[in-house]
Amino acid sequence: MGRRDSPVSPAPVFCKLRKVRGMQECRMSGRMEDIMIRIEDLSVAFGDTEAVKHVNLELIDGEVLGVVGESGSGKSVTALTLMGLVADSAQVTSGRVLFDDVVLREAGKPCDKALYRQYQGARMSMVFQEPMTSLNPTQRVGKQVEEMLRLHTELRGEDRKQKVLEAFRSVGLREVEKVYSCYPHQLSGGMRQRVMIAMAVILHPRLIVADEPTTALDVTIQNQIIELLREINQKQNNAMLFITHDLNLARRLCNRIAVMKDGEVVELGETEEIFQNPREAYTKRLIEAVPSRVKRRRNAAAESGMGEPAGSGPDGKIPAGGEAAEKAGTEQEECAVQGWNTGREQGAGLERSAGQEKSAGLQECAVQGYRKPILRVRNLSVYYKDGDNSLFSRRKKQCVVFGAEFELYPGESLGLVGESGCGKTSLSKAILGMNREVEGEIVHTTLRPQMIFQDPYSSLNPTKTIGWQLMEPLRARAALDQAFAMTREEMETAAYDMLHKVGMEDKYFHRKPSQLSGGQRQRVSIGQALITHPGMIVADEPVSALDVTIQAQIMELMQKLQQEMHLSYLFISHDINVVYRMCDRIMVMKDGRIIESGETEEIFNHPREAYTKMLLGA
Amino acid sequence: MKYFIKKLITLIMTLFLVSVAAFLAFQIIPGDVVTSILGTEATPEREEQLREELGLNKPPVERYFNWVTDVLRGDLGESYRFSKSMNEMMPVAELIGDKLPVTLWLAAVSLVLIIVIAIPLGVLWARSSSHFLDAVLGVVTQVSMAVPSFFLGILVTYLFGILLKFFAPGSYVSYQEDFGGFLKYLLFPALSIAIPKIAMTARFLRNSMLTELQADYVRTAYSKGCTKRRVMYGHVLRNAMMPVVTFLGMIIAEIVAGSIVIEQVFGLPGIGRLLISSISTRDFPVVEILILYITFVVIFVYFLVDILYRVIDPRISEV
Missing domain, CATH: 1.10.3720.10 (MetI-like)
Structure with a gap:
C-alpha cells in the first residue's frame, strides 16, 4: 500500500506533495531544496552539562542516516530531542529542529507537546533498543499497536484490527491473530522487535528513528531485523535515522554516517567515504576498535613467540594422551602447584618479585607443552529445576545441556559461542559449581574457578568501596579454609596490587562503583576474579555491555593478564568477532549441545555445520 | 483448577497448625479458667466439679481432638464466661455471629x-x-x-x-x-x-x-x-x-x-x-x-x- 492511502489526516502544514526520488539521487544530493528534517546548531543541556553541542543534521526522504557513537556521545539525546521525547529536565540551549520547515523545537522555548503529538507516531515514529521493556508488559501487543490508529485515525473496531494484522504481516510475523492477543512476554525478542517495528510503520511515517534496534538481539535475529528495516525503507521510501554504536551495522544500512563524540558531530559523510578515508582520528580509532575478522587476531601467545596457541595441535585437534603429553603432564602438574603457591604469596603481598620470577618460569614451562587440561568435562548434562517452590508439585527437571565434552588447557582461551538460551550460561554455572543439578564429570585442577560477569553495572555491590570488593574474595576464601587467612594489611596490599594490574590508580580504592565508568567497573570485576589467582576464569560476555573502544581496551587487558598470570579463559560470547579476537579454540553451542569445536582459524575458514556458517555469516 | 486445590490444601494445613498452636498456647500460659470463673474463694470441690463440667480434667490431646471434631461438626463450643440464660452458657458461634x-x-x-x-x-x-x-x-x-x-x-x-x-x-x-x-x-x-x-x-x-x-x-x-x-x-x-x-x-x-x-x-x-x-x-x-x-x-x-x-x-x- 502506498503512502497516499495513509489514513493520517494531513495537517495544514503538509500541503506539498512528496517527491519520490531514486536512492542514487538521494545519495548524490547532500542538500536538496526540500529537506525534511533539519537539525540546526542544536545544543541540549542537562543542568550545566551539555549533552549535545551545536549539532547540524539534515535528512531527506528515503535516506538512511546513521548516527554512530559511543555511550554518552549524545546520539540518543539528539534523537530524543528530535522526537520530542527528551526529558523535561533537558534544555535546548541553542539551535532548532525543523520538520518540513515547521519549527518543532527552538532554543529558549519550552517543548510544545501538543504540536509534537501531531507528529509523534503519525509522521515520525521510533523503534527502541529493548523490545521487552519498550512494550507495556500488561497490555496485549495488538492493543498497543492499535493505539497508534486510535490516536491518529478515524478507523473503528474491526477495521482497526484488520489494519494491525496487516501491519503484523508486513513485518514478517506469522499467525498474526495469535500474536495480536499475546502479551509481550509471550513473544521472543525478535518477534517483539517486529511488533515494535509494526507499530512504528503502521501509519507510514516519513521518518523512522531507530535507536539501537538490534543491540539487545541475537546475531541471527539482528540480521533479520536489519533486513526488515532495509526492506521497509525501500518499500515505503521513508527516511531513517539509525542510531548505533556498531559501525559494521551502520555500514550495511546507511547512506550517510554521522560520527558523534562528546555531543559533537565530528565527522559526517557518505558511508563508504567514511570507511575508506576517515578524516578524524576518532573515527579511525572507532573503525579500528571494531573487532573484525579481516584483521589479524592479536594473540597473546603468538606475540610472545609461543608459537601454536595453547592446547591445540597443528591439525586443530587436541592431542590427548601420548607419550610426550604424559611427560609434559608431570611437568605441568608441578607447574600448577607452583602456580598456586605463587598465587598465594602474591596475594599476600609477600615476595612479589619472587612471584614474578616464578610466573616467568611458568611461561617457560607453558611453552614446553601443556597437555594436561586444567579443566576436563566429560559427558556433562546440566539440568535446571522449575522455579515453583511448592510443597505439592514435584519440581520438573529440565535438561539444558546435553552431554558436553571438552577440555581447557592452561594458558588457553576457549570460546563458547551460541545464541541466548542455548545453554552456554548453564554450562558455565555448572563448571563453577553454582548449579549442582548435573550429571557427568567436571574435573578442574584449580581450586576455585572465578567468573567475570557481563554487566559491570549490576554485578558490583553499589554500597561498598572498590577496595572492599577486591578483598572480598580473599575473605571468602579465608572463611572456607584457614590456610588462606590473611591479615588486613596483606589483603589491602593484594588489593592495591590488583588495582595496578588491571590498570587503575590507587585513588579508586576508596571509591564506590557509581563513581566509575563502565570500563573501569569491568576492570574491577576482572580484578575481583583474579585476586585469588584462580588460574582459570569463566568470562560470561565480559565486554558485550561496553562501548567498542572500551571493549578493545578490556580485551587487551584480558590478553595481557592471561600472559602475565598464565590464565585459562572460558570465554562466553554471542559476538563472533569478539570471540575471534580473544580465543584460541571455539566451541559452537546450539540447543544445549556442542555442535562444533575446533581451532579458531579452522572454524572461521572451514565451518562444518550449517548453523556455524549462519552464525559466521551474521 | 489444580491451583485452587493447591491453595485449599495450604489453607487447611495452615489452619490445622494454627489450631494446634492456639490450643497449646493456652496450656502453657499461666492462669486458670476455673479460678477466673469462680474467683479465689471457691472450695476445691466446686472447682473440681467445674473442671469436670468443662472437660478440663481430661488429657490435653484428648481435649484437642474433641474440640477439633466438634468444630468440624459445626459446634464451636460454649463460652466459659457469657451465659445465655441461668443454666446455659452462651455458644461461641452465637457470640461471634453477633x-x-x-x-x-x-x-x-x-x-x-x-x-x-x-x-x-x-x-x-x-x-x-x-x-x-x-x-x-x-x-x-x-x-x-x-x-x-x-x-x-x-x-x-x-x-x-x-x-x-x-x-x-x-x-x-x-x-x-x-x-x-x-x-x-x-x-x-x-x-x-x-x-x-x-x-x-x-x-x-x-x-x-x-x-x-x-x-x-x-x-x-x-x-x-x-x-x-x-x-x-x-x-x-x-x-x-x-x-x-x-x-x-x-x-x-x-x-x-x-x-x-x-x-x-x-x-x-x-x-x-x-x-x-x-x-x-x-x-x-x-x-x-x-x-x-x-x-x-x-x-x-x-x-x-x-x-x-x-x-x-x-x-x-x-x-
Missing part, C-alpha cells in the same frame, strides 16, 4: 473509603508538576500516618460528632434495628481507620507510579503521541498497581481482624473488643475460634490478592 457483622461492615466501609480516595489521590499526586501540591500532600500524608489511631478517633469524634454534629457520639445503632443508621454511624469509625491507610496507599501508589514513569514503555507511549493523561491511566496505572495490591491486601487482613482501638473509642461491639476481653478472662473457646477466624481471613485475603495479581499482570503464570 459481633462479626459489625467488624466486617466496618472493614468494608473503611476499604471502600481507602480505595475510592487513595487511588485517585495517588494518581493526581504522581501527575502533578506543582511543587506546592506536592509539598502539601507530602505533609498531610505524613501527619495522617503519624497520628496514633485512638487520637485520630477522638479527633474524628470531636470534629464530626461534636462540632459538625454529623453523628451523635456513643449513639451506636445495632444493625438488626436500623441498618441505615448503623452504616451512617460506621462511616466515622471507618474514616478513623481509613485516614492513615489512605495516606499510606496514596504515597505508595505515587511512588510506584513515579518508578513506572521511568520505564521504557512510557517513552514508547509518548512516542506514539499519547497525552500525559492517557499515559497515566492507560499505561502506567495498571503496572503501578502491583505493589499497591499487596499493600491493600495487608491492610484488609489487618482491618478484617478487628480494629481493637477504634472499636473501643466508638463503642462498637465488634470482634476486636471481644478478643481482648476474652483473652483477659481466659475464655479459651472464644479466643481459639477467633484465632482460627483471623488466620482464615488473612490467608483468604492473600489468596484473593494472588488472584488479583494474575489478573493485573499477565506475566505471572495463568491460573
Whole structure:
C-alpha cells in the first residue's frame, strides 16, 4: 500500500506533495531544496552539562542516516530531542529542529507537546533498543499497536484490527491473530522487535528513528531485523535515522554516517567515504576498535613467540594422551602447584618479585607443552529445576545441556559461542559449581574457578568501596579454609596490587562503583576474579555491555593478564568477532549441545555445520 | 483448577497448625479458667466439679481432638464466661455471629473509603508538576500516618460528632434495628481507620507510579503521541498497581481482624473488643475460634490478592 492511502489526516502544514526520488539521487544530493528534517546548531543541556553541542543534521526522504557513537556521545539525546521525547529536565540551549520547515523545537522555548503529538507516531515514529521493556508488559501487543490508529485515525473496531494484522504481516510475523492477543512476554525478542517495528510503520511515517534496534538481539535475529528495516525503507521510501554504536551495522544500512563524540558531530559523510578515508582520528580509532575478522587476531601467545596457541595441535585437534603429553603432564602438574603457591604469596603481598620470577618460569614451562587440561568435562548434562517452590508439585527437571565434552588447557582461551538460551550460561554455572543439578564429570585442577560477569553495572555491590570488593574474595576464601587467612594489611596490599594490574590508580580504592565508568567497573570485576589467582576464569560476555573502544581496551587487558598470570579463559560470547579476537579454540553451542569445536582459524575458514556458517555469516 | 486445590490444601494445613498452636498456647500460659470463673474463694470441690463440667480434667490431646471434631461438626463450643440464660452458657458461634457483622461492615466501609480516595489521590499526586501540591500532600500524608489511631478517633469524634454534629457520639445503632443508621454511624469509625491507610496507599501508589514513569514503555507511549493523561491511566496505572495490591491486601487482613482501638473509642461491639476481653478472662473457646477466624481471613485475603495479581499482570503464570 502506498503512502497516499495513509489514513493520517494531513495537517495544514503538509500541503506539498512528496517527491519520490531514486536512492542514487538521494545519495548524490547532500542538500536538496526540500529537506525534511533539519537539525540546526542544536545544543541540549542537562543542568550545566551539555549533552549535545551545536549539532547540524539534515535528512531527506528515503535516506538512511546513521548516527554512530559511543555511550554518552549524545546520539540518543539528539534523537530524543528530535522526537520530542527528551526529558523535561533537558534544555535546548541553542539551535532548532525543523520538520518540513515547521519549527518543532527552538532554543529558549519550552517543548510544545501538543504540536509534537501531531507528529509523534503519525509522521515520525521510533523503534527502541529493548523490545521487552519498550512494550507495556500488561497490555496485549495488538492493543498497543492499535493505539497508534486510535490516536491518529478515524478507523473503528474491526477495521482497526484488520489494519494491525496487516501491519503484523508486513513485518514478517506469522499467525498474526495469535500474536495480536499475546502479551509481550509471550513473544521472543525478535518477534517483539517486529511488533515494535509494526507499530512504528503502521501509519507510514516519513521518518523512522531507530535507536539501537538490534543491540539487545541475537546475531541471527539482528540480521533479520536489519533486513526488515532495509526492506521497509525501500518499500515505503521513508527516511531513517539509525542510531548505533556498531559501525559494521551502520555500514550495511546507511547512506550517510554521522560520527558523534562528546555531543559533537565530528565527522559526517557518505558511508563508504567514511570507511575508506576517515578524516578524524576518532573515527579511525572507532573503525579500528571494531573487532573484525579481516584483521589479524592479536594473540597473546603468538606475540610472545609461543608459537601454536595453547592446547591445540597443528591439525586443530587436541592431542590427548601420548607419550610426550604424559611427560609434559608431570611437568605441568608441578607447574600448577607452583602456580598456586605463587598465587598465594602474591596475594599476600609477600615476595612479589619472587612471584614474578616464578610466573616467568611458568611461561617457560607453558611453552614446553601443556597437555594436561586444567579443566576436563566429560559427558556433562546440566539440568535446571522449575522455579515453583511448592510443597505439592514435584519440581520438573529440565535438561539444558546435553552431554558436553571438552577440555581447557592452561594458558588457553576457549570460546563458547551460541545464541541466548542455548545453554552456554548453564554450562558455565555448572563448571563453577553454582548449579549442582548435573550429571557427568567436571574435573578442574584449580581450586576455585572465578567468573567475570557481563554487566559491570549490576554485578558490583553499589554500597561498598572498590577496595572492599577486591578483598572480598580473599575473605571468602579465608572463611572456607584457614590456610588462606590473611591479615588486613596483606589483603589491602593484594588489593592495591590488583588495582595496578588491571590498570587503575590507587585513588579508586576508596571509591564506590557509581563513581566509575563502565570500563573501569569491568576492570574491577576482572580484578575481583583474579585476586585469588584462580588460574582459570569463566568470562560470561565480559565486554558485550561496553562501548567498542572500551571493549578493545578490556580485551587487551584480558590478553595481557592471561600472559602475565598464565590464565585459562572460558570465554562466553554471542559476538563472533569478539570471540575471534580473544580465543584460541571455539566451541559452537546450539540447543544445549556442542555442535562444533575446533581451532579458531579452522572454524572461521572451514565451518562444518550449517548453523556455524549462519552464525559466521551474521 | 489444580491451583485452587493447591491453595485449599495450604489453607487447611495452615489452619490445622494454627489450631494446634492456639490450643497449646493456652496450656502453657499461666492462669486458670476455673479460678477466673469462680474467683479465689471457691472450695476445691466446686472447682473440681467445674473442671469436670468443662472437660478440663481430661488429657490435653484428648481435649484437642474433641474440640477439633466438634468444630468440624459445626459446634464451636460454649463460652466459659457469657451465659445465655441461668443454666446455659452462651455458644461461641452465637457470640461471634453477633459481633462479626459489625467488624466486617466496618472493614468494608473503611476499604471502600481507602480505595475510592487513595487511588485517585495517588494518581493526581504522581501527575502533578506543582511543587506546592506536592509539598502539601507530602505533609498531610505524613501527619495522617503519624497520628496514633485512638487520637485520630477522638479527633474524628470531636470534629464530626461534636462540632459538625454529623453523628451523635456513643449513639451506636445495632444493625438488626436500623441498618441505615448503623452504616451512617460506621462511616466515622471507618474514616478513623481509613485516614492513615489512605495516606499510606496514596504515597505508595505515587511512588510506584513515579518508578513506572521511568520505564521504557512510557517513552514508547509518548512516542506514539499519547497525552500525559492517557499515559497515566492507560499505561502506567495498571503496572503501578502491583505493589499497591499487596499493600491493600495487608491492610484488609489487618482491618478484617478487628480494629481493637477504634472499636473501643466508638463503642462498637465488634470482634476486636471481644478478643481482648476474652483473652483477659481466659475464655479459651472464644479466643481459639477467633484465632482460627483471623488466620482464615488473612490467608483468604492473600489468596484473593494472588488472584488479583494474575489478573493485573499477565506475566505471572495463568491460573
